[in-house]
Amino acid sequence: MNSELTRLLEKYEQRILGQNTNLRLLLAAVLSGGHVLLEGVPGTGKTQMVRTLANLLGGTFQRIQFTPDLLPSDITGSAIFNMKENTFQTVKGPIFTNILLADEINRTPAKTQAALLEAMEEKQVTIQGSTFPLEDVFFVVATQNSIEFEGTYPLPEAQQDRFLFKLYIEFPSFEEEQHILKEMLENTFSVGEADSVLDMASFLSIQKEIEAVTVSEDILNYTMQIVRKTRESDAIRFGASTRAAISIGKAAKAWAYLAERNYVTPDDIKMVARPALRHRIQLSPHAELEGATVDQIINELVGAVTVPR
Template identity: 50%
Template sequence: MRIEEVSQVCKRVIEEVERVVVGKRGVIEKLLIAILSRGHVLIEDYPGLAKTLMAKTLAQTMGLKFRRVQFTPDLLPADITGTYVYNQKTGDFELRRGPIFTNILLADEINRAPPKTQSALLEAMQERQVTLDGKTHRLEEPFIVIATQNPIEYEGVYPLPEAQLDRFALKLRVGYPSEEEEAEILRRRVQRKSDFVQVRTVVSREEVLEMQEAVEEVHVDEDILRYIVQLVRATRQHPKVEVGVSPRGAETLLKLARAHAVLRGRDYVIPDDVKAVAVEALAHRLVLKSEMWVRGVSPESIIRDVLATVPVPKGLQRVHH
């Protein structure tokens, strides 16, 4: 699939999702960029902001299988991955596949489940396979986890460790709608006469895989690679930061920037692509010095600071390769 075609398909997907989800184009675009670059997403926000609706609608629109798992303190790894069950008729153990055998998995309130269950999911995210009783099962591509967590509850939650946060390509916030958008949500509900929304499938699973392959063809200039490296290195040397962005973070930023270029219909990356995804791709990977938390310094502000100070490569805005 050519870059222009991928860009057109992305536009159709976004338009279809926006029939259901009002005023969240930025978030929808970032979710789409994550899917194109085979990245997983963590959404941290309050309940009732259409996180589930967005993930489900995106899956339907892209012809992908969707499963949702509500994470709870008593959720076991086998509840996600599945388990072998004894079949009395055949005398064999048969695999009963868990919800992880899907294309888009919504892991709702991931910080409510204990670390053992979290790590079962995160292993599958990294390896794109599940090992049960010594047998390895590949997960069908594409496989994308969209995990959510609620920022206000500290009782009875297990915060994700830094090493696990690093596995997420993006950390997003949905945010409340504006007054006009909220009125539009209610208007559409009145017109629909139902809680359920029908969406069209505008692309197939096979085409989604082709779209992912197209992203790998996007040209990245040596100057852009250097720019990405300088950005992540600046986070490691920042006086307010204890632990900066890892090389994995740099690689993820590259993949997301390429997907962003495709979304904009280009087959080459410009600095603006890197800047457009940098805050959501990098902020959650930082560990700030403890006194910074007390002072209310946010990881996002550090990334903005770095973007403002690292020199942008010149002359790449208009070059077409």
């Protein structure tokens, strides 16, 4: 693994405690060019997790606080009339950046959420009929509160499918949480911005190295069997799409790279399958009535597929 990336991970884990697996999954998703959805209750450090990663990666960073009255033009930008010059001018919105933090994305209605669709899929934005390309390195990390919370709007299926991963941010362990509390009360917790470890040129170079990670025919077959199982299960109402299979493959290559391997193993596929599928499938009514969770069903499906030797 790249030495700069090793140093980045070390710094990341020093600043964000109790989330080591999620930190690595978040980094793997970003390195594979994907967008990430973070879900958890307020106060679990979702925003801090994204801001710290953005600082460590370098590049430009913008944060949008999503609220019920946010307009699509507040994200993408708009064309305004310049009376002095008697012409229309395009004012670009905060989406023109390398790293976009969409904070509490599900607190705004679907119309505004949809303003991100074109940008996330095609890396471009259309403003008043004119199309503008985004940066070569562009990814969205969105945070959302659990949908049971008041004042939240579920993300449309098409919007969710644009995210490579959905990560659940759980509470840290007792010891880790006690350590955070102690450092905060003693004012010894690192609250300042982290210094960047990478720049965008280094980031693109690492992405090129990840593209060279090998995926064998057996691993491709294993991935497709998992995805197709989601379409055949009685517990699932809507199965995963082809984009889900592509997401698993790309994320597994990045995960293998972080493990200092130049090839993907079945364990890499198992590691990334759950966060890559949990937001792309819908449980059938009888599965929900029985109290099954999406993660449980995914684990069962993955376990039912024969692992290649």
